Amino acid sequence: MSERPNLVAALTRDRPLSRNLLLLIGLVGTIGTLAIGRHHRHALWLLLVLAPILVLALTDLFQSHHSLRRNYPASARFRWFFEWLRPFARAYFVESDLDGRPYSHDERALVYARAKGEADAHPFGTELDVYSDEYEWLAHSIAPSRNAPRETRVHVGTDQCSRPYQAARLNISAMSFGALGSNAIEALNLGAKIGAFYHDTGEGGLSPYHLKHGGDIVWEIGSGYFGCRDRQGQFDPSHFADRAAHDAVKMTEIKLSQGAKPGHGGLLPAAKVTREIAETRDVPMGEDCLSPAGHSAFSTPIQLVEFAGRMRELSGGKPVGIKLCVGYPHELFAVVKAMIETGILIDFIVIDGAEGGTGAAPTELSDRVGMPLREGLMLARNALVGTNLKGKIRLAASGKVSSGAGIAMNAALGADWCNAARAFMFSLGCVQSMRCHTDTCPTGVATQSPARQRGLVIPEKAERVARFQQSTLSALHDIVVACGLNSPDEFTPDGLRQRISAVEMRSFDEL
Ligand SMILES: Cc1cc2nc3c(=O)[nH]c(=O)nc-3n(C[C@H](O)[C@H](O)[C@H](O)COP(=O)(O)O)c2cc1C
Numbered sequence: 001m002s003e004r005p006n007l008v009a010a011l012t013r014d015r016p017l018s019r020n021l022l023l024l025i026g027l028v029g030t031i032g033t034l035a036i037g038r039h040h041r042h043a044l045w046l047l048l049v050l051a052p053i054l055v056l057a058l059t060d061l062f063q064s065h066h067s068l069r070r071n072y073p074a075s076a077r078f079r080w081f082f083e084w085l086r087p088f089a090r091a092y093f094v095e096s097d098l099d100g101r102p103y104s105h106d107e108r109a110l111v112y113a114r115a116k117g118e119a120d121a122h123p124f125g126t127e128l129d130v131y132s133d134e135y136e137w138l139a140h141s142i143a144p145s146r147n148a149p150r151e152t153r154v155h156v157g158t159d160q161c162s163r164p165y166q167a168a169r170l171n172i173s174a175m176s177f178g179a180l181g182s183n184a185i186e187a188l189n190l191g192a193k194i195g196a197f198y199h200d201t202g203e204g205g206l207s208p209y210h211l212k213h214g215g216d217i218v219w220e221i222g223s224g225y226f227g228c229r230d231r232q233g234q235f236d237p238s239h240f241a242d243r244a245a246h247d248a249v250k251m252t253e254i255k256l257s258q259g260a261k262p263g264h265g266g267l268l269p270a271a272k273v274t275r276e277i278a279e280t281r282d283v284p285m286g287e288d289c290l291s292p293a294g295h296s297a298f299s300t301p302i303q304l305v306e307f308a309g310r311m312r313e314l315s316g317g318k319p320v321g322i323k324l325c326v327g328y329p330h331e332l333f334a335v336v337k338a339m340i341e342t343g344i345l346i347d348f349i350v351i352d353g354a355e356g357g358t359g360a361a362p363t364e365l366s367d368r369v370g371m372p373l374r375e376g377l378m379l380a381r382n383a384l385v386g387t388n389l390k391g392k393i394r395l396a397a398s399g400k401v402s403s404g405a406g407i408a409m410n411a412a413l414g415a416d417w418c419n420a421a422r423a424f425m426f427s428l429g430c431v432q433s434m435r436c437h438t439d440t441c442p443t444g445v446a447t448q449s450p451a452r453q454r455g456l457v458i459p460e461k462a463e464r465v466a467r468f469q470q471s472t473l474s475a476l477h478d479i480v481v482a483c484g485l486n487s488p489d490e491f492t493p494d495g496l497r498q499r500i501s502a503v504e505m506r507s508f509d510e511l
């Protein structure tokens, strides 16, 4: 039975005065002001402040959803205000340069500086604690190399592939149109065109914004088969062949899982399925758009590699890859074994780490499911080396790569190239406010709102995307030279060291 408002009872029932302070200020103030206002009309202006306090306090006192607001009318609202203010206060006033998650202030500052073409040198020495257990470093040589080429590329495509691709060492990781707005997609693609690297579509399909500027595309196919599905949501070969034939599509990729939410599908609510998104994904407009947790086109490792082989044929011989965050190692080994048994080789494998990003995911999956990049990458590398396939099948890595050192360290563990998602978002202006799932992104990156996207000016940001990639590869080149190598391909696990106690270190081949 709902409670009947009884102000006197509510105020007097075992309530210390302090709990009702704002209510009393509102009540007494409003009555007093009305009384004084009869003689001094300008005093009535005070009602503009006092009356809302009174209304707010009375609403809180008699509502039944929030205990805090019921017990502390009006004043409890300060808690929500400070809760809202907390991330800003922490980011702007409390955090040190090395704090901040997922990316520290320093990591972000480096991307911003490189994207803007500003000085990115660090003065006075490292701020990292080189004696902490987390410290890792690359071994340099007493004989730095003299002739290392500034740019090297990775040949992707086994001999089963008739249209191989030369991939850059750093590319834009999968992020769908839908998770990102059209301006962001355009700016990324134009940046990829300027810098001659690739842009992965993400599983949300190949939109007109991916194709407008002619940057190289890797078309990712997830469990929803967006852009290549029939009415029942199954893979549609002829539809796939049509779109994969586009000149800009250089490779295709089957998404098995992603580190931030492995084994989880997704749902784009009906309200967000705009006409453009519906057309891009081949789904009905105004209905919830579901990505199932798993694929319907295959269910065993052998079927997976056969499906990959079919995609390669349908795309006219373009390289085909898979992307996954490693779960059970034996499942990854089973895929490698299936390649050996069938003789069908997948051209590349992207290993995504549990530390990877997403537009939105259940917290438990982000925090506690999936293997971190390092371990996943080493398992994949060892599986390919052990089966003699490492020379044919390329390995890529994604998971918090934002600097030349990140690429070099992953190269030491077997990655031929790296993909980055959030670092490229920073280059577009993302400020890590972590509101990507609310459609209220303040920088216009992860939103469909035209008003918010207005802030993201495509040609300006495209230049930043290209500059960030270029300067990061230039930093990678500096490391290659310092380590006495001629190419990132020459990094090896024994060149990557990790502190394991205050007085001990191990190289990654020992670990
Ligand atoms: C906004 C956003 C959307 C993403 N969408 C996809 C997607 O559609 N498909 C996919 O495979 N990965 C997706 N990812 C994961 C990234 O491609 C990448 O694997 C992961 O974020 C790790 O890279 P990072 O640490 O550089 O961000 C998304 C990530 C973000 C931040």
Ligand code: SF4
Pocket: 425, 429, 430, 431, 432, 433, 434, 435, 436, 437, 440, 441, 442, 443, 444, 445, 446
């Ligand atoms: S600014 Fe915030 S909401 Fe926008 S993309 Fe970055 S983290 Fe997401």
